[in-house]
Amino acid sequence: MKDIPVLRVVTKITIPIILLFAMYVQFHGDYGPGGGFQAGVIFAAAFILYGLVFGTSAVRQVVSPGILRLLTALGLLLFAGVGILTMLLGGDYLDYNTLGQDPLHGQHLGIFLVELGVGITVAAVMIIFFLAFAGRRD
Amino acid sequence: MIFRLLLALCILLVVLELVVHRHSTFPWEGWLGFYAVWGFISLFGVVIIGKQLRRFIKRREDYYDE
Amino acid sequence: MSSLPPGLILILGGLVLPVLPRSVQAKGALVLPVLGLLQLLFLSEGMSVDVEIAGYSLLPVRVDKLSLVFGYIFYIAAFLAALYALHVRDTTQHVAAMMYVGSAIGAVFAGDLITLFVYWEITALTSVFLIWANRSERAYRAGLRYLVIQIGSGVLLLSGILFYFHESGSLLFTQLIGPGESLVTAGPGVWLIFLAFGIKCAFPLLHNWLQDAYPQATITGAVFLSAFTTKLAVYALARGFPGTEALIGIGVVMTLFPIFFAVIENDLRKVLCYSLNNQLGFMVVGIGIGTELALNGAIAHAFVHILYKALLFMSMGAVLYRTGTIRASELGGLYRSMPWTAAFCIVGAMSISAFPLFSGFVAKSLTMSAVIEGYYVLTFIGLLVASAGVMEHSGIKIPYFAFFGRDSGIRCREAPIHMCLAMGIAAVLCIGIGCFPDLLYALLPYPVDYEPYADFGHSLTQFQLLLFAALAFAVLLRMGLYPPEQNAINLDTDWFYRRLAPNVIHSITNNLANVTDRLTATTRLAGRTLMRSVIRHYGPEGTLARTWPTGSMVLWIAVLLAASLVLYFV
């Protein structure tokens, strides 16, 4: 599809916007609707669009499967690590109150980190799925 | 030879019964030579009946192996 | 040491045997019964070990006189058999034999039904290897039949126990029928247990596994087998069903029917099996009468019977070992080659025929006195016939056809020294008990005030009975009326499951096919439809075994969901 100039141009314009929107959904998640899950999917959508138009090998050049695998694990570890941290700090698992000097800060930080972990993993897994299914023909 | 010896022994046993006091519960048990006759008849009967039995149940040795 | 359940030494020891070098295993198997017997001497009467498992109180060990007397003789028999098997270099046989004996002894000391059942099944599972150890197709099949029947007895026992437990709430193994009750009024649990014991005791019509399997066992295996399985059943009957009237009738039939089969049987070890069955009948009668005298008689009979039957099996085993055959039609005149074996065999034969001064006499006299005391006329007459029958097959036929009679021309060496030693000890015990019966009487569960030699008339009549029977045998031989030994087999109840059942299925199919030619193909089909439909549904490619398409799996889910929805709403 990369032979069609309209698609190529429009794609290149929209991808940064999609990524930006993903960031917004991610980081604004604790105030408005959104969060790591949705953000991860939107983030991955940018890559998938790129892959659809320019081919999966182009995506592999941007993020190698090795890195994706690493990111999948890291996101999950971030999520679980926060939980362990709260336990080490004396609370229950994922008891964010212990993270900051007061519960408000704690909750804020906790949710931020956990959602980030979720976002990373979801995005990475979505891209892996896409590559796995779409990459069969190459 | 052995047969005659056995026969003699048997007769001796019956004769002995006349001398030895013998305790019996059932009346027929006390008859002279009851055990001797009964033993003879029993074995005779068993062998003859067993022989007849053969007619019905004898089979070749490989009967079950087919 | 005394807290160790009896028999466990043999079971555990048997498990250790394979670790030993092959040449030492037989010696190890010889030491184990000695250790076991020593342990038994330390056990005190009345001792018991009780355990509570899953809310049921069990009594894995209970020591009383009844258990002890069986314990002693089992160990003695195990020692003799192990001595006899000293030349065997087969790990399987040694392990199986030791575990078999150990579990039989464990069963005799079991105080509750569950423990009894466990040991009961182990005796079945281990003893079958003594048959399979012959490693022939025929032995394998006979062993399999034996195993199925023995396990079946165990399954019946277990179901009986369950019912009995459900009815009575007790798992203790004591008298299962109360004094005033009879078998007729007893519940299904007692019936099932009775049946299980009956199979193992080779009741008439349930007996055939014995004659089928034992002759297929190895030479040494048969010696072990002859001693334990059926005597365990006798013990169980003596414990659970003393004084059950039905046993008298069963016992008399048991003493009588095998003697006819024994007359015409060619395989001498099989003759011994019929004789074994007949001897069990005497014990069963004793248990059925149930007086102290009668029970003593039954137990004493079991005790001495183990010795002389083992002795007879050993002598026939030695013949088989040296000549390679045990068919009466191929043997004869062996006294020249094997004089010692012949002598020992005659001692065994005189013991089993109950000649005075031999062990059979002092035991059988107890039972016979009890029969007279109870005034059981028919039983008495039946047992007299049976006694003459014993004289015929075990007293005369076995030694006569093997060692005397027509000279077969076979010349071989005397049995190995350890075999002779084992037979010798057994023979000495047979004569010793016969001459000094008080040694045996002291072991019996009830006090004995019976003196077999006090009344000389009794010995005299016994001599008369036996010698005139011998005379009849001689007369029959002279007249040429005695049935010649022939290479043949005789049908017995095993025919029903070895021939009839397969044939019926076969002939139904075939006969149906012959009815009309037109229907041939279809009727054959009909005959096999059952099996076909089983295969169709359950076979490797059957409906229920096939890999189903995903769609139909989902359909099933829908069906089940719909069904449960409907059911829940109704």
Added chain:
Amino acid sequence: MTLAQLPALQVILPLIAAPLCLLLRSGRLAWLLSILVSATALIIAVLLLRLVLENGTVIYTYGGWAAPWGIEYRVDIANAFVLAIVTSISTVVLLFSRVGASWEIKSSEQSLFYTAYLLCLTGLLGMTVTGDAFNLFVFLEISSLSSYVLIAMGPDRRGLTAAYQYLIMGTIGATFILIAVGLLYMVTGTLNMADLANLLPALEQSRTVRVAFAFLTVGIGLKLAMFPLHLWLPNAYAYAPHVVSAFLAATATKVAVYVLVRFIYDVFGSSFAFDSMPLQSILVVLGAAAVLSGSTVAIFQHNIKRMLGYSSVAQIGYMILGISLASVSGLTATLVHLLNHALMKGGLFLALACMAFQLGGTRLVDLAGAGRRMPWTSAAFVVGGLSLIGVPLTAGFVSKWLLVVAVLEAGWWPVLIVIAVGSLLAVAYIWRVIEMIYFRSATNPDEHSEETHWSLLAPVWLLIVANVYFGLHTQWSVGVAQRAAQMLFGGPG
């Protein structure tokens, strides 16, 4: 971190270790981490069980949000018992898989294998420990998805189809459970199981609750391979890598049975399930059908792994029968059989794995003469088989005995016959294997010993010895199961 954190750690540890395995890349290191984690999980499970037996139910709330708003983990005797089963089987299987897995899984995929394995363990433990119905669904999905991967990992290409079918079935099952949870949430407004148990009795007549119950029983029935929803199981077990078969056969269906027990007896309550719903007749019929058809089909199988799979279907039938009795003794029998069946099937599958590696396959003919060539493995298989039949002195006998006593208590004679026939059928299919192992000589004449390595024999025999141990020493297993059953019937925890 104190004892109070144990319920969370039970699940979190394997959850964290899973991505770490992915990062490790080396199969050997991943194995080391997995077994460390699994052993720790075992220790945690044992500690939890002791804690629960002494002090009663332990409750753990996530993030400090109290139930019914937050997610809570609720450990009582019943699920502590199941936790101990799952973690111990997992540890033994991992002991085996250092060598065992390397035969079937490419070395490049080994870290992936252990990742999936740990995720599956996480899911199973999570399902067991959680007190929240939706959380249960999440963990169910974690365990299911990872087990599809595990099944497909083997060298046998039929594993892919089997995994695919299992995926379809499993997803439908999970969806049904989700629908049921959603319906319950609709009427009660809560997802907490304890809370549901309080609210549901008042809503007994509600149609929604009844529909939810139907979806739930069918959904869980799929996961536990209840007849006739078992069709995915034989292939999944047969074509998965051997270690995976051992692990799943010994744990996955057990956890599903536990979940069914939990929902029937605890969440809905036995009076709802058995008095106002005709669950009893459904379960009895399906349980009996499973015992009979599973065992019969097993007799005719050429592939021993499929045979064991069908035998599992039959064994699950026994558990269903125990559940259907609706009595403390019946439930005790089921719970004890959870443990005993895990031990016997785990042992059998592992022993079979050894044979498959040495003799080249799991078809019946491959095992000819194995008794001479692999005496120890063969002996292990025989003892495991005896336990499966229910021969005394083995764990299988204890389960059967308890079940039969419970059935007698209820006076269900036909069921008694079903159990007896089932046992006889089991004798038949186990005997076929024994005959092949001991009484047939190998097709290739060189009958030298090919006994497997001791490091593989050790875990096999560990399970086999456990079979005998729990056959002789029933105080612990039956005692705990009995208390659990009483608790599920509303007695003191």
